[in-house]
Amino acid sequence: MTDHVHDLRSVREATDRLLTAAAKLDNAALAGESHLPGWTRGHILAHLARNADALVNVLEGRPMYESGEARDADIERDAGRTLVEQLEDVRNSADGFQAVADAPQDWSRTVELRNGVTDLASNVPFRRLVEVELHHVDLDIGYGLDDLPEEFTAREIAFLADRWAGRPEVPATALTATDGRTWRTGAAGDPVVTVSGPAAGLLAWLAGRGDKGASLTTAGGALPALPAL
Template identity: 85%
Template sequence: MTDHVHDLRSVREATDRLLTAVAKLDNAALAGESHLPGWTRGHVLAHLARNADALVNVFEGRPMYESASARDADIERDSGRPLEEQLPDLRDSGAAFLATTEPAQDWSRTVELRNGVTDLAANVPFRRLVEVELHHVDLDIGYELADLPDEFTGREIAFLADRWSGRPEVPPTALAAADGRTWRTGSAGDPAVTVTGTAAALLAWLAGRGDKGASLTAAGGPLPALPPL
Protein backbone atom coordinates (compact mmCIF):
# COMPACT_ATOMS: atom_id res chain seq x y z
CA MET A 1 0.00 0.00 0.00
CA THR A 2 1.27 3.45 -0.93
CA ASP A 3 2.51 5.55 1.98
CA HIS A 4 2.03 9.12 0.76
CA VAL A 5 3.63 10.57 3.91
CA HIS A 6 6.80 8.60 3.23
CA ASP A 7 6.73 9.58 -0.43
CA LEU A 8 6.30 13.26 0.36
CA ARG A 9 9.32 13.09 2.64
CA SER A 10 11.25 11.49 -0.23
CA VAL A 11 10.11 14.26 -2.57
CA ARG A 12 11.47 16.88 -0.15
CA GLU A 13 14.81 15.07 0.11
CA ALA A 14 15.12 14.55 -3.64
CA THR A 15 14.17 18.17 -4.32
CA ASP A 16 16.81 19.39 -1.87
CA ARG A 17 19.44 17.27 -3.65
CA LEU A 18 18.35 18.69 -6.98
CA LEU A 19 18.35 22.31 -5.81
CA THR A 20 21.81 21.93 -4.27
CA ALA A 21 23.16 20.50 -7.52
CA VAL A 22 21.49 23.09 -9.77
CA ALA A 23 22.78 25.96 -7.61
CA LYS A 24 26.32 24.97 -8.63
CA LEU A 25 25.60 25.45 -12.35
CA ASP A 26 26.00 28.59 -14.43
CA ASN A 27 24.12 29.97 -17.40
CA ALA A 28 26.40 28.27 -19.90
CA ALA A 29 25.70 24.91 -18.27
CA LEU A 30 21.94 25.53 -18.42
CA ALA A 31 22.23 26.11 -22.16
CA GLY A 32 24.11 22.82 -22.61
CA GLU A 33 22.54 19.60 -23.80
CA SER A 34 20.83 17.29 -21.35
CA HIS A 35 20.48 13.53 -21.76
CA LEU A 36 17.05 14.11 -23.34
CA PRO A 37 17.27 14.56 -27.12
CA GLY A 38 16.43 18.10 -28.18
CA TRP A 39 16.31 19.46 -24.64
CA THR A 40 18.86 21.64 -22.91
CA ARG A 41 19.27 21.52 -19.15
CA GLY A 42 17.11 24.63 -19.12
CA HIS A 43 14.29 22.67 -20.76
CA VAL A 44 14.54 19.98 -18.07
CA LEU A 45 14.38 22.52 -15.26
CA ALA A 46 11.47 24.37 -16.86
CA HIS A 47 9.60 21.07 -17.24
CA LEU A 48 10.16 20.21 -13.58
CA ALA A 49 8.86 23.58 -12.42
CA ARG A 50 5.78 23.46 -14.65
CA ASN A 51 5.12 19.83 -13.63
CA ALA A 52 4.95 20.97 -10.00
CA ASP A 53 2.41 23.62 -11.02
CA ALA A 54 0.45 20.98 -12.92
CA LEU A 55 0.26 18.68 -9.91
CA VAL A 56 -1.06 21.57 -7.83
CA ASN A 57 -3.82 21.77 -10.44
CA VAL A 58 -4.46 18.05 -10.01
CA PHE A 59 -4.86 18.35 -6.24
CA GLU A 60 -7.12 21.36 -6.60
CA GLY A 61 -9.42 19.71 -9.15
CA ARG A 62 -8.35 21.60 -12.27
CA PRO A 63 -7.03 20.11 -15.53
CA MET A 64 -3.38 19.16 -15.14
CA TYR A 65 -2.42 21.21 -18.20
CA GLU A 66 -4.52 23.57 -20.32
CA SER A 67 -3.50 21.50 -23.34
CA ALA A 68 -0.55 19.51 -24.65
CA SER A 69 0.48 22.44 -26.85
CA ALA A 70 0.26 24.89 -23.93
CA ARG A 71 2.40 22.55 -21.81
CA ASP A 72 5.07 22.39 -24.52
CA ALA A 73 4.92 26.15 -25.11
CA ASP A 74 5.41 26.88 -21.40
CA ILE A 75 8.49 24.66 -21.26
CA GLU A 76 9.95 26.27 -24.36
CA ARG A 77 9.17 29.76 -23.02
CA ASP A 78 10.95 29.11 -19.72
CA SER A 79 13.85 27.01 -20.98
CA GLY A 80 16.21 29.87 -21.83
CA ARG A 81 16.02 31.73 -18.52
CA PRO A 82 19.20 32.41 -16.53
CA LEU A 83 19.99 30.51 -13.37
CA GLU A 84 18.85 33.45 -11.22
CA GLU A 85 15.33 32.84 -12.57
CA GLN A 86 15.39 29.07 -13.02
CA LEU A 87 16.55 28.23 -9.51
CA PRO A 88 13.92 30.19 -7.51
CA ASP A 89 11.19 29.01 -9.88
CA LEU A 90 12.24 25.40 -9.35
CA ARG A 91 12.35 25.94 -5.58
CA ASP A 92 9.10 27.89 -5.30
CA SER A 93 7.05 25.65 -7.57
CA GLY A 94 8.25 22.58 -5.70
CA ALA A 95 7.38 24.20 -2.38
CA ALA A 96 3.92 25.10 -3.69
CA PHE A 97 3.31 21.47 -4.62
CA LEU A 98 4.30 20.30 -1.15
CA ALA A 99 2.14 22.99 0.46
CA THR A 100 -0.87 21.73 -1.51
CA THR A 101 -0.44 18.30 0.06
CA GLU A 102 -0.38 19.58 3.65
CA PRO A 103 -4.10 20.22 4.37
CA ALA A 104 -6.22 17.29 5.51
CA GLN A 105 -7.77 15.62 2.47
CA ASP A 106 -9.10 12.33 1.12
CA TRP A 107 -6.00 10.57 -0.12
CA SER A 108 -8.11 7.66 -1.40
CA ARG A 109 -9.95 9.84 -3.93
CA THR A 110 -9.37 9.49 -7.65
CA VAL A 111 -7.68 12.38 -9.45
CA GLU A 112 -7.23 13.02 -13.17
CA LEU A 113 -3.80 13.45 -14.73
CA ARG A 114 -2.86 13.93 -18.40
CA ASN A 115 -4.58 12.32 -21.37
CA GLY A 116 -7.44 10.95 -19.30
CA VAL A 117 -5.17 8.96 -17.00
CA THR A 118 -6.54 8.67 -13.46
CA ASP A 119 -4.90 7.58 -10.21
CA LEU A 120 -5.39 7.73 -6.48
CA ALA A 121 -4.33 10.98 -4.84
CA ALA A 122 -2.05 8.93 -2.59
CA ASN A 123 0.02 7.89 -5.62
CA VAL A 124 0.68 11.43 -6.87
CA PRO A 125 3.61 12.11 -4.50
CA PHE A 126 5.47 9.12 -5.95
CA ARG A 127 4.75 10.39 -9.45
CA ARG A 128 6.36 13.71 -8.48
CA LEU A 129 9.30 11.83 -6.99
CA VAL A 130 9.80 10.05 -10.31
CA GLU A 131 9.90 13.39 -12.10
CA VAL A 132 12.44 14.87 -9.70
CA GLU A 133 14.75 11.84 -9.51
CA LEU A 134 14.83 10.80 -13.17
CA HIS A 135 15.10 14.35 -14.48
CA HIS A 136 17.93 15.02 -12.04
CA VAL A 137 19.71 12.20 -13.87
CA ASP A 138 18.63 13.62 -17.23
CA LEU A 139 20.41 16.90 -16.46
CA ASP A 140 23.77 15.12 -16.97
CA ILE A 141 25.48 16.93 -14.11
CA GLY A 142 26.96 13.97 -12.26
CA TYR A 143 23.88 12.32 -10.73
CA GLU A 144 23.51 8.93 -12.38
CA LEU A 145 20.96 6.12 -12.40
CA ALA A 146 23.26 4.14 -10.11
CA ASP A 147 23.08 7.02 -7.59
CA LEU A 148 19.30 6.75 -7.18
CA PRO A 149 18.10 5.39 -3.82
CA ASP A 150 17.62 1.60 -3.96
CA GLU A 151 14.04 1.82 -2.76
CA PHE A 152 13.14 4.30 -5.47
CA THR A 153 14.83 2.23 -8.18
CA GLY A 154 12.94 -0.91 -7.17
CA ARG A 155 9.59 0.86 -7.04
CA GLU A 156 10.08 2.55 -10.39
CA ILE A 157 11.10 -0.74 -11.99
CA ALA A 158 7.94 -2.30 -10.58
CA PHE A 159 5.84 0.62 -11.86
CA LEU A 160 7.28 0.45 -15.38
CA ALA A 161 7.17 -3.34 -15.48
CA ASP A 162 3.47 -3.13 -14.64
CA ARG A 163 3.02 -0.51 -17.36
CA TRP A 164 4.20 -2.96 -20.01
CA SER A 165 2.32 -5.94 -18.51
CA GLY A 166 -0.39 -7.30 -20.76
CA ARG A 167 1.08 -5.64 -23.85
CA PRO A 168 0.92 -8.20 -26.66
CA GLU A 169 3.91 -6.68 -28.46
CA VAL A 170 6.15 -7.40 -25.45
CA PRO A 171 6.85 -11.10 -24.85
CA PRO A 172 6.36 -12.44 -21.31
CA THR A 173 9.57 -11.37 -19.62
CA ALA A 174 11.18 -12.03 -16.25
CA LEU A 175 13.43 -9.33 -14.82
CA ALA A 176 16.18 -10.26 -12.37
CA ALA A 177 18.44 -7.73 -10.68
CA ALA A 178 21.92 -8.64 -9.53
CA ASP A 179 20.85 -7.97 -5.93
CA GLY A 180 18.20 -10.71 -6.08
CA ARG A 181 15.09 -8.60 -6.71
CA THR A 182 12.75 -9.87 -9.43
CA TRP A 183 9.85 -8.51 -11.47
CA ARG A 184 7.75 -9.58 -14.44
CA THR A 185 6.50 -7.71 -17.48
CA GLY A 186 5.08 -8.24 -20.95
CA SER A 187 2.19 -10.34 -22.19
CA ALA A 188 0.60 -13.19 -20.27
CA GLY A 189 2.16 -16.63 -20.01
CA ASP A 190 5.31 -18.18 -18.68
CA PRO A 191 8.31 -15.90 -19.25
CA ALA A 192 9.90 -16.53 -22.62
CA VAL A 193 12.81 -14.20 -21.93
CA THR A 194 14.75 -13.55 -18.75
CA VAL A 195 16.57 -10.22 -18.56
CA THR A 196 19.28 -9.82 -15.93
CA GLY A 197 21.58 -7.01 -14.86
CA THR A 198 21.98 -4.35 -12.23
CA ALA A 199 18.85 -2.62 -10.99
CA ALA A 200 20.12 0.63 -12.51
CA ALA A 201 20.54 -1.03 -15.91
CA LEU A 202 17.05 -2.56 -15.73
CA LEU A 203 15.61 0.85 -14.91
CA ALA A 204 17.56 2.44 -17.77
CA TRP A 205 16.05 -0.07 -20.21
CA LEU A 206 12.49 0.23 -18.95
CA ALA A 207 12.65 4.04 -18.85
CA GLY A 208 14.47 4.44 -22.17
CA ARG A 209 17.51 5.99 -20.55
CA GLY A 210 21.23 5.37 -20.13
CA ASP A 211 22.52 2.58 -22.35
CA LYS A 212 18.90 1.45 -22.97
CA GLY A 213 19.64 -2.16 -22.09
CA ALA A 214 23.03 -2.57 -23.77
CA SER A 215 24.58 -3.86 -20.53
CA LEU A 216 21.76 -6.33 -19.80
CA THR A 217 21.80 -10.05 -20.52
CA ALA A 218 18.79 -11.67 -22.18
CA ALA A 219 18.26 -15.45 -22.04
CA GLY A 220 15.66 -17.27 -24.10
CA GLY A 221 15.52 -14.63 -26.82
CA PRO A 222 16.66 -11.13 -27.73
CA LEU A 223 16.12 -8.19 -25.42
CA PRO A 224 12.47 -7.24 -26.02
CA ALA A 225 11.69 -3.95 -27.72
CA LEU A 226 9.57 -1.75 -25.46
CA PRO A 227 6.94 0.78 -26.58
CA PRO A 228 7.87 4.44 -26.10
CA LEU A 229 6.92 5.99 -22.76
Protein backbone atom coordinates in the same frame (compact mmCIF):
# COMPACT_ATOMS: atom_id res chain seq x y z
CA MET B 1 -2.41 2.35 -0.04
CA THR B 2 0.89 4.08 -0.77
CA ASP B 3 2.47 5.94 2.13
CA HIS B 4 2.13 9.46 0.74
CA VAL B 5 3.70 11.01 3.85
CA HIS B 6 6.88 8.99 3.29
CA ASP B 7 6.86 9.88 -0.40
CA LEU B 8 6.40 13.59 0.28
CA ARG B 9 9.43 13.49 2.55
CA SER B 10 11.37 11.77 -0.23
CA VAL B 11 10.24 14.43 -2.70
CA ARG B 12 11.57 17.17 -0.43
CA GLU B 13 14.91 15.40 -0.06
CA ALA B 14 15.23 14.72 -3.79
CA THR B 15 14.32 18.30 -4.64
CA ASP B 16 16.94 19.62 -2.24
CA ARG B 17 19.57 17.36 -3.84
CA LEU B 18 18.66 18.57 -7.31
CA LEU B 19 18.64 22.26 -6.36
CA THR B 20 21.98 21.97 -4.56
CA ALA B 21 23.56 20.30 -7.60
CA ALA B 22 21.99 22.66 -10.15
CA ALA B 23 23.13 25.70 -8.17
CA LYS B 24 26.71 24.82 -9.13
CA LEU B 25 25.95 25.44 -12.82
CA ASP B 26 26.24 28.72 -14.67
CA ASN B 27 24.08 30.20 -17.41
CA ALA B 28 26.22 28.70 -20.16
CA ALA B 29 25.95 25.21 -18.68
CA LEU B 30 22.20 25.67 -18.29
CA ALA B 31 21.93 26.26 -22.03
CA GLY B 32 23.93 23.10 -22.74
CA GLU B 33 22.47 19.81 -23.91
CA SER B 34 20.94 17.42 -21.40
CA HIS B 35 20.59 13.66 -21.73
CA LEU B 36 17.14 14.20 -23.29
CA PRO B 37 17.36 14.75 -27.06
CA GLY B 38 16.28 18.26 -28.03
CA TRP B 39 16.19 19.56 -24.47
CA THR B 40 18.73 21.76 -22.75
CA ARG B 41 19.20 21.69 -19.00
CA GLY B 42 17.01 24.78 -18.96
CA HIS B 43 14.19 22.80 -20.57
CA ILE B 44 14.42 20.20 -17.82
CA LEU B 45 14.29 22.74 -14.99
CA ALA B 46 11.39 24.54 -16.67
CA HIS B 47 9.55 21.24 -17.03
CA LEU B 48 10.11 20.37 -13.37
CA ALA B 49 8.63 23.69 -12.28
CA ARG B 50 5.59 23.42 -14.53
CA ASN B 51 5.09 19.77 -13.52
CA ALA B 52 4.86 20.82 -9.87
CA ASP B 53 2.17 23.35 -10.83
CA ALA B 54 0.40 20.69 -12.88
CA LEU B 55 0.28 18.26 -9.97
CA VAL B 56 -1.22 21.00 -7.81
CA ASN B 57 -3.96 21.16 -10.45
CA VAL B 58 -4.42 17.40 -10.18
CA LEU B 59 -4.76 17.45 -6.40
CA GLU B 60 -7.17 20.39 -6.56
CA GLY B 61 -9.41 18.75 -9.17
CA ARG B 62 -8.43 20.76 -12.24
CA PRO B 63 -7.04 19.45 -15.55
CA MET B 64 -3.34 18.69 -15.19
CA TYR B 65 -2.47 20.85 -18.21
CA GLU B 66 -4.65 23.12 -20.33
CA SER B 67 -3.50 21.03 -23.31
CA GLY B 68 -0.45 19.20 -24.55
CA GLU B 69 0.38 22.14 -26.75
CA ALA B 70 0.14 24.58 -23.85
CA ARG B 71 2.38 22.34 -21.74
CA ASP B 72 5.06 22.27 -24.44
CA ALA B 73 4.77 26.02 -25.06
CA ASP B 74 5.23 26.79 -21.35
CA ILE B 75 8.39 24.69 -21.19
CA GLU B 76 9.79 26.31 -24.31
CA ARG B 77 8.93 29.76 -22.98
CA ASP B 78 10.74 29.17 -19.70
CA ALA B 79 13.73 27.16 -20.93
CA GLY B 80 15.98 30.10 -21.72
CA ARG B 81 15.87 31.86 -18.36
CA THR B 82 18.89 32.53 -16.19
CA LEU B 83 20.03 30.06 -13.57
CA VAL B 84 18.80 32.30 -10.76
CA GLU B 85 15.34 32.47 -12.32
CA GLN B 86 15.22 28.73 -12.97
CA LEU B 87 16.24 27.77 -9.45
CA GLU B 88 13.77 30.19 -7.89
CA ASP B 89 10.96 28.81 -10.04
CA VAL B 90 11.78 25.18 -9.28
CA ARG B 91 12.01 25.97 -5.56
CA ASN B 92 8.81 28.04 -5.39
CA SER B 93 6.76 25.62 -7.47
CA ALA B 94 8.03 22.70 -5.38
CA ASP B 95 7.04 24.54 -2.22
CA GLY B 96 3.61 25.14 -3.71
CA PHE B 97 3.16 21.46 -4.45
CA GLN B 98 4.29 20.51 -0.94
CA ALA B 99 1.89 23.01 0.64
CA VAL B 100 -1.10 21.57 -1.22
CA ALA B 101 0.00 17.98 -0.60
CA ASP B 102 0.47 18.66 3.12
CA ALA B 103 -3.13 19.90 3.44
CA PRO B 104 -5.78 17.47 4.74
CA GLN B 105 -7.51 15.64 1.89
CA ASP B 106 -8.91 12.29 0.82
CA TRP B 107 -5.87 10.42 -0.38
CA SER B 108 -7.97 7.40 -1.39
CA ARG B 109 -9.82 9.29 -4.11
CA THR B 110 -9.15 8.85 -7.82
CA VAL B 111 -7.56 11.77 -9.68
CA GLU B 112 -7.02 12.39 -13.39
CA LEU B 113 -3.59 12.97 -14.90
CA ARG B 114 -2.63 13.55 -18.55
CA ASN B 115 -4.34 11.91 -21.51
CA GLY B 116 -7.16 10.47 -19.41
CA VAL B 117 -4.84 8.48 -17.15
CA THR B 118 -6.24 8.07 -13.64
CA ASP B 119 -4.59 7.09 -10.37
CA LEU B 120 -5.12 7.27 -6.64
CA ALA B 121 -4.30 10.62 -5.09
CA SER B 122 -1.93 8.81 -2.72
CA ASN B 123 0.28 7.91 -5.70
CA VAL B 124 0.74 11.51 -6.84
CA PRO B 125 3.70 12.21 -4.50
CA PHE B 126 5.57 9.20 -5.90
CA ARG B 127 4.84 10.39 -9.42
CA ARG B 128 6.42 13.72 -8.48
CA LEU B 129 9.39 11.87 -7.00
CA VAL B 130 9.88 10.07 -10.31
CA GLU B 131 9.96 13.41 -12.13
CA VAL B 132 12.53 14.89 -9.76
CA GLU B 133 14.83 11.86 -9.55
CA LEU B 134 14.90 10.86 -13.23
CA HIS B 135 15.19 14.43 -14.47
CA HIS B 136 18.07 15.00 -12.04
CA VAL B 137 19.79 12.18 -13.93
CA ASP B 138 18.73 13.73 -17.25
CA LEU B 139 20.45 17.02 -16.36
CA ASP B 140 23.80 15.27 -16.93
CA ILE B 141 25.54 17.01 -14.05
CA GLY B 142 27.11 14.04 -12.28
CA TYR B 143 24.04 12.29 -10.83
CA GLY B 144 23.51 8.95 -12.52
CA LEU B 145 21.15 6.01 -12.35
CA ASP B 146 23.55 4.28 -9.96
CA ASP B 147 23.19 7.23 -7.57
CA LEU B 148 19.41 6.88 -7.22
CA PRO B 149 18.19 5.67 -3.82
CA GLU B 150 17.80 1.89 -3.80
CA GLU B 151 14.19 2.06 -2.64
CA PHE B 152 13.28 4.44 -5.43
CA THR B 153 14.94 2.30 -8.09
CA ALA B 154 13.07 -0.82 -6.99
CA ARG B 155 9.71 0.99 -6.87
CA GLU B 156 10.20 2.60 -10.27
CA ILE B 157 11.17 -0.73 -11.82
CA ALA B 158 7.97 -2.24 -10.38
CA PHE B 159 5.92 0.72 -11.64
CA LEU B 160 7.30 0.57 -15.17
CA ALA B 161 7.14 -3.23 -15.31
CA ASP B 162 3.46 -2.97 -14.39
CA ARG B 163 2.99 -0.30 -17.06
CA TRP B 164 3.98 -2.73 -19.79
CA ALA B 165 2.23 -5.73 -18.20
CA GLY B 166 -0.42 -7.25 -20.43
CA ARG B 167 0.91 -5.51 -23.55
CA PRO B 168 0.87 -8.13 -26.33
CA GLU B 169 3.58 -6.31 -28.31
CA VAL B 170 6.02 -6.93 -25.44
CA PRO B 171 6.87 -10.63 -24.95
CA ALA B 172 6.24 -12.06 -21.50
CA THR B 173 9.45 -11.15 -19.72
CA ALA B 174 11.01 -11.96 -16.35
CA LEU B 175 13.32 -9.35 -14.83
CA THR B 176 16.00 -10.44 -12.37
CA ALA B 177 18.29 -8.03 -10.53
CA THR B 178 21.73 -9.18 -9.46
CA ASP B 179 20.64 -8.89 -5.82
CA GLY B 180 17.89 -11.46 -6.40
CA ARG B 181 14.84 -9.21 -6.71
CA THR B 182 12.46 -10.17 -9.50
CA TRP B 183 9.66 -8.60 -11.53
CA ARG B 184 7.76 -9.50 -14.68
CA THR B 185 6.33 -7.52 -17.56
CA GLY B 186 4.90 -7.88 -21.03
CA ALA B 187 2.24 -10.20 -22.38
CA ALA B 188 0.32 -12.65 -20.23
CA GLY B 189 1.61 -16.17 -19.74
CA ASP B 190 4.86 -17.74 -18.65
CA PRO B 191 7.91 -15.59 -19.39
CA VAL B 192 9.65 -16.43 -22.65
CA VAL B 193 12.49 -13.96 -22.14
CA THR B 194 14.57 -13.35 -19.02
CA VAL B 195 16.41 -10.05 -18.60
CA SER B 196 19.10 -9.92 -15.91
CA GLY B 197 21.49 -7.35 -14.54
CA PRO B 198 21.95 -4.65 -11.91
CA ALA B 199 18.83 -2.80 -10.85
CA ALA B 200 20.16 0.44 -12.36
CA GLY B 201 20.53 -1.33 -15.71
CA LEU B 202 16.99 -2.69 -15.56
CA LEU B 203 15.72 0.80 -14.82
CA ALA B 204 17.76 2.21 -17.70
CA TRP B 205 16.04 -0.20 -20.07
CA LEU B 206 12.51 0.32 -18.74
CA ALA B 207 12.83 4.12 -18.57
CA GLY B 208 14.78 4.56 -21.80
CA ARG B 209 17.76 6.09 -20.01
CA GLY B 210 21.51 5.53 -19.94
CA ASP B 211 22.55 2.63 -22.15
CA LYS B 212 18.86 1.65 -22.52
CA GLY B 213 19.62 -1.85 -21.29
CA ALA B 214 22.50 -2.61 -23.68
CA SER B 215 24.58 -4.02 -20.80
CA LEU B 216 21.88 -6.41 -19.59
CA THR B 217 21.97 -10.17 -20.11
CA THR B 218 19.05 -11.87 -21.85
CA ALA B 219 17.96 -15.49 -22.20
CA GLY B 220 15.25 -16.87 -24.43
CA GLY B 221 15.44 -14.02 -26.93
CA ALA B 222 16.68 -10.53 -27.60
CA LEU B 223 16.08 -7.62 -25.25
CA PRO B 224 12.43 -6.72 -25.90
CA ALA B 225 11.65 -3.36 -27.49
CA LEU B 226 9.38 -1.28 -25.26
CA PRO B 227 6.73 1.25 -26.30
CA ALA B 228 7.58 4.91 -25.82
CA LEU B 229 6.88 6.32 -22.36
